[in-house]
Amino acid sequence: MKVDRRLFVNFDWVLPTLVLLICCIGLMNLYSVGYNLPDTQGTPSYVRQSYWIVIGFMMMIVVLSVDYHFIIRYAYILYALSVGLLLVVFLYGKVAQGSQRWLLLWGFSFQPSELIKLTLIIAMARFFSDKNVSQEWGLRSLTAPLCIFLIPALLIVKQPDLGTTLFLGILFFSIIILFKIRKRLVKTAIVAGFVLVPLGWFFIKDYQRKRILTFLNPDMDPLGSGYHIIQSIIAIGSGGMLGKGYLKGTQTQLKFLPEQQTDFVFSVFAEEWGFLGVAVLLFLFFALVLWGFKIARRSRDLSGMLIAYGVTVYIFWGVFINIGMVLGILPVVGIPLPFLSYGGSSMVVLMMGVGLLMNVSMRRFVLQP
Amino acid sequence: MLGSRNSLNRHEPGNFRKKLKILAWLVMAAFALLSIRLWYLQVINGEALRQRSENNRIRVQEIKPLRGLILDTKGRILVDNQPSFDVSIIPEATKDIAAVLAKLDDLHVQSDTQRYQKVASTTTNRPFVPVKLEQNIGRDKLAVVETNSLNLPGVIIDIVPVRKYIYGPTMAHILGYVGEVSNAELVTDTYKGYKSGDIVGKYGIERYLDEYLRGKSGGEQVEVNVDGRKLKILGRVDSVPGYNVVLTIDADLQKISRDAFTGLEGVVAVMNPRDGSVLAMVSKPSFDPNLFNRGITEDNWNRLSSDSLSPMQNRMISGQYPPGSTYKLIVAAAALEEGLITEETTFTCNGTFKMGNRTFRCWKKRGHGSVNLHRAIVESCDVYFYNLGALLGVDKLAEYSRKFGLGSKTGIILPSERSGLLPTKAWKLRRFQEPWQKGETISVSIGQGFLLVTPLQLLNAYSTVANGGTLYKPRIVREIKTATGTMIKEFLPEKKGSLPFKREHIDMLREALWGVVNENHGTGRALRRPERDVSGKTGTAQVIRMPDDDEDVKSEEVRYKFRDHALFVCFAPFDDPEIAVVVIVEHGGHGGSAAAPVARKIVDWYFEHKEGEQVSEGIVG
Numbered sequence: 001m002k003v004d005r006r007l008f009v010n011f012d013w014v015l016p017t018l019v020l021l022i023c024c025i026g027l028m029n030l031y032s033v034g035y036n037l038p039d040t041q042g043t044p045s046y047v048r049q050s051y052w053i054v055i056g057f058m059m060m061i062v063v064l065s066v067d068y069h070f071i072i073r074y075a076y077i078l079y080a081l082s083v084g085l086l087l088v089v090f091l092y093g094k095v096a097q098g099s100q101r102w103l104l105l106w107g108f109s110f111q112p113s114e115l116i117k118l119t120l121i122i123a124m125a126r127f128f129s130d131k132n133v134s135q136e137w138g139l140r141s142l143t144a145p146l147c148i149f150l151i152p153a154l155l156i157v158k159q160p161d162l163g164t165t166l167f168l169g170i171l172f173f174s175i176i177i178l179f180k181i182r183k184r185l186v187k188t189a190i191v192a193g194f195v196l197v198p199l200g201w202f203f204i205k206d207y208q209r210k211r212i213l214t215f216l217n218p219d220m221d222p223l224g225s226g227y228h229i230i231q232s233i234i235a236i237g238s239g240g241m242l243g244k245g246y247l248k249g250t251q252t253q254l255k256f257l258p259e260q261q262t263d264f265v266f267s268v269f270a271e272e273w274g275f276l277g278v279a280v281l282l283f284l285f286f287a288l289v290l291w292g293f294k295i296a297r298r299s300r301d302l303s304g305m306l307i308a309y310g311v312t313v314y315i316f317w318g319v320f321i322n323i324g325m326v327l328g329i330l331p332v333v334g335i336p337l338p339f340l341s342y343g344g345s346s347m348v349v350l351m352m353g354v355g356l357l358m359n360v361s362m363r364r365f366v367l368q369p
Numbered sequence: 370m371l372g373s374r375n376s377l378n379r380h381e382p383g384n385f386r387k388k389l390k391i392l393a394w395l396v397m398a399a400f401a402l403l404s405i406r407l408w409y410l411q412v413i414n415g416e417a418l419r420q421r422s423e424n425n426r427i428r429v430q431e432i433k434p435l436r437g438l439i440l441d442t443k444g445r446i447l448v449d450n451q452p453s454f455d456v457s458i459i460p461e462a463t464k465d466i467a468a469v470l471a472k473l474d475d476l477h478v479q480s481d482t483q484r485y486q487k488v489a490s491t492t493t494n495r496p497f498v499p500v501k502l503e504q505n506i507g508r509d510k511l512a513v514v515e516t517n518s519l520n521l522p523g524v525i526i527d528i529v530p531v532r533k534y535i536y537g538p539t540m541a542h543i544l545g546y547v548g549e550v551s552n553a554e555l556v557t558d559t560y561k562g563y564k565s566g567d568i569v570g571k572y573g574i575e576r577y578l579d580e581y582l583r584g585k586s587g588g589e590q591v592e593v594n595v596d597g598r599k600l601k602i603l604g605r606v607d608s609v610p611g612y613n614v615v616l617t618i619d620a621d622l623q624k625i626s627r628d629a630f631t632g633l634e635g636v637v638a639v640m641n642p643r644d645g646s647v648l649a650m651v652s653k654p655s656f657d658p659n660l661f662n663r664g665i666t667e668d669n670w671n672r673l674s675s676d677s678l679s680p681m682q683n684r685m686i687s688g689q690y691p692p693g694s695t696y697k698l699i700v701a702a703a704a705l706e707e708g709l710i711t712e713e714t715t716f717t718c719n720g721t722f723k724m725g726n727r728t729f730r731c732w733k734k735r736g737h738g739s740v741n742l743h744r745a746i747v748e749s750c751d752v753y754f755y756n757l758g759a760l761l762g763v764d765k766l767a768e769y770s771r772k773f774g775l776g777s778k779t780g781i782i783l784p785s786e787r788s789g790l791l792p793t794k795a796w797k798l799r800r801f802q803e804p805w806q807k808g809e810t811i812s813v814s815i816g817q818g819f820l821l822v823t824p825l826q827l828l829n830a831y832s833t834v835a836n837g838g839t840l841y842k843p844r845i846v847r848e849i850k851t852a853t854g855t856m857i858k859e860f861l862p863e864k865k866g867s868l869p870f871k872r873e874h875i876d877m878l879r880e881a882l883w884g885v886v887n888e889n890h891g892t893g894r895a896l897r898r899p900e901r902d903v904s905g906k907t908g909t910a911q912v913i914r915m916p917d918d919d920e921d922v923k924s925e926e927v928r929y930k931f932r933d934h935a936l937f938v939c940f941a942p943f944d945d946p947e948i949a950v951v952v953i954v955e956h957g958g959h960g961g962s963a964a965a966p967v968a969r970k971i972v973d974w975y976f977e978h979k980e981g982e983q984v985s986e987g988i989v990g
Contacts, residue, residue: 237415237419237421240415240419241411250426254594254600255594275408275412290393293389305385313392316399323403327403329402
């Protein structure tokens with residue numbers, strides 16, 4: 001197989017460097033989280049996370065080495081496969097903490113709802129890539145992409161995992177807004193939103209309702225659902241300008257802060273490193289997202305642009321929703337912080353996403369065979 | 370391939386570029402929003418939130434000091450500390466408070482309907498501070514809670530030392546009791562530095578010497594985790610146990626005194642006349658100070674406080690009685706010193722004494738005939754003393770009474786002492802806006818009328834005569850020492866004054882008091898021991914004036930509360946007395962028949978026991 005020299009010339013070193021830096025911060029942070037845990041818990045999470053990072057980087061290389069046009073060609077198959085996995089989860093998945101989200105594969109827990117985030121982006125990129133971009137989109141012409149979103153969304157909301165469902169919806173809309181939507185559809189959607197949101201109130205679970213109420217007023221239930229957010233704000237704020245010092249976050253080390261490895265991992269970092277440390281981390285994320293936008297803008301064709309843009313908003317929304325949540329400006333929904341939260345599925349899928357970004361980035365000047 | 374057909378350049382690339390640019394700006398705005406929020410939390414509110422995180426993790430726990438012990442004169446422990454077990458809950462350490470409380474109820478650790486409310490209201494103000502659920506659970510319940518501790522997250526057991534009054538009601542009035550400091554007390558200067566919930570002395574020695582007994586609190590700064598579990602002690606200042614108080618009380622003599630007084634109300638006290646030390650002090654009815662230990666129950670409190678016999682009053686210092694005939698000693702001393710009479714002066718008693726249009730009677734209706742001072746005291750002739758009173762006047766009586774320590778507080782180290790009442794002409798004018806009536810002096814001269822003394826004043830006055838004329842300040846605390854034995858404060862015998870009397874007058878009085886017990890017509894014959902060593906004086910104090918014409922009424926038949934108080938004061942041995950005893954039997958009738966036998970038991974026991982002790986010491990030696 002002949003490999004184009006320009007693939008190496010245009011290899012994007014910025015992206016993996018940024019990701020690696022963020023991953024290192026994440027590992028260091030996870031070490032702090034596990035610092036005061038008793039030794040009886042088996043392999044520490046930072047060690048296991050480093051395995052996932054290694055696996056993730058390998059997957060990234062796999063993904064970037066296959067031309068993204070090839071991936072686009074098989075987009076629907078990839079999409080169908082991950083929906084199939086969601087179905088398996090629906091039928092045979094492992095139940096933990098009241099919801100059925102995991103598949104047990106060779107002793108590993110795997111979350112297909114993470115994978116679908118990526119394949120949804122690919123499938124939508126595929127759908128729009130061979131359409132006339134200047135056309136206006138109405139409800140009928142959008143039926144196919146709506147179905148692409150709704151099928152996995154329904155399966156995930158059944159798990160139940162409201163956070164991921166919402167996240168898929170946000171991804172869907174983020175992609176849709178790139179195109180011209182008929183004004184009438186926009187109006188209808190807004191009206192429908194006003195009707196459906198109060199209606200939805202009656203369909204969500206009690207704990208979800210409570211979370212939303214708590215978001216509006218955390219002091220309403222300081223020991224119940226408000227506890228998480230109050231302790232998170234205390235942790236972050238008490239970090240101050242310079243932080244309490246690595247491994248010295250009292251909220252973290254004394255376990256006042258809940259879900260430290262996953263949803264509230266940012267609070268740990270903010271407590272120990274303060275505003276300055278957080279500024280560095282935020283800057284890295286910001287650079288990563290802007291770099292993604294740059295790749296999207298400079299990509300060679302619509303499919304590349306859609307993939308790059310999709311992956312970038314995927315990372316952006318993860319960062320924004322998670323940090324917004326731990327800062328108390330968004331309600332508590334279980335969205336992990338990209339590259340920092342502990343979790344194999346999320347890490348590997350993100351790395352594959354980064355692989356796609358690099359894929360698009362390095363092939364922007366390559367002539368199509 | 371697909372790409373070539375849909376390259377951006379062919380399909381209005383500018384459209385997407387513009388949108389992407391706008392979206393990038395929105396992303397920037399989003400990051401700016403996060404940064405602003407972070408700045409707000411970490412820089413603007415950083416200090417306040419750091420404080421909150423400190424409150425989360427650092428708890429300062431008071432280490433309560435052990436209260437000092439109270440010992441008797443021979444070093445026997447009268448008040449000890451013993452552990453009591455409290456159940457508390459740290460609300461934040463348990464997910465479901467209601468479930469844990471229900472579980473406690475299942476285990477029959479007593480239920481309280483308002484407990485959940487209490488727990489819930491406490492959590493918001495002071496996080497991670499244990500809320501007390503039940504205090505003083507017994508050892509059975511303690512075992513149940515301990516074995517189920519895994520099912521009771523957040524439930525902790527505190528060990529709290531509580532007072533143990535070993536002799537129970539026997540010494541209640543001396544030792545007093547303890548309780549939580551009240552809000553009213555907290556605002557006063559006396560209780561500066563005390564906190565709500567602190568245990569303080571409420572009565573007796575516990576109250577009077579609280580500052581010595583309480584000790585100093587220590588503190589421990591501990592780091593706790595989310596379960597409230599102590600992880601690390603950051604700093605510690607040990608508490609200093611309270612000082613031990615050694616009394617002059619002899620626990621054995623105290624017990625014997627109380628036993629001798631079984632079934633009676635009033636007071637018994639024993640003093641060493643050589644230095645004013647109180648060896649025993651019984652006031653009845655009494656109460657059990659242990660009832661107050663962990664907060665007295667409402668039932669018990671109502672019972673004690675509404676009892677018409679006032680069991681909580683220490684009659685020895687707060688009870689005021691007419692001294693009756695025991696006062697005659699002082700009247701006689703005054704008359705001798707004033708030169709109004711000599712040993713030989715006689716008055717004729719025919720059973721009555723007229724003053725103006727009033728007639729005063731002698732207790733002996735037939736009269737004593739011609740009596741001198743000695744016989745007047747021995748047989749307690751009222752008429753003789755009516756004459757002395759008339760000669761002296763009430764102001765002179767008061768003046769001499771003061772020399773014996775009456776009419777003012779003795780200054781004993783016990784709270785709520787009263788001063789008695791020495792009526793004078795000026796006093797009556799002030800008090801009633803009425804002039805003094807001469808007849809009232811006649812009543813006072815036999816210890817009736819307005820005159821009131823506390824039993825301790827009376828005992829101290831007789832001790833003064835017993836020791837030949839030195840008035841001591843009654844002493845009940847001998848010393849205050851640290852737990853390790855270092856002397857903090859020593860209470861040496863303290864002279865308040867001496868009787869400026871002629872020696873022969875005092876001897877004359879002492880001989881007369883000896884005669885009261887040991888001569889054939891003496892009123893205190895019940896104390897006549899084979900050794901003939903006791904001297905004393907009986908008294909019968911009228912509670913209300915009986916109608917003059919109502920004859921032959923035996924005091925036993927008079928309704929209880931109108932019955933006379935029976936008094937007896939004595940000291941022994943005659944040469945160089947060692948003990949003085951006062952007995953007042955409320956509504957007991959005649960001093961000679963009701964009070965003297967009680968004193969007899971005590972005096973007998975004292976000398977038997979004293980000899981026994983000397984013998985056993987001899988054997989050991």
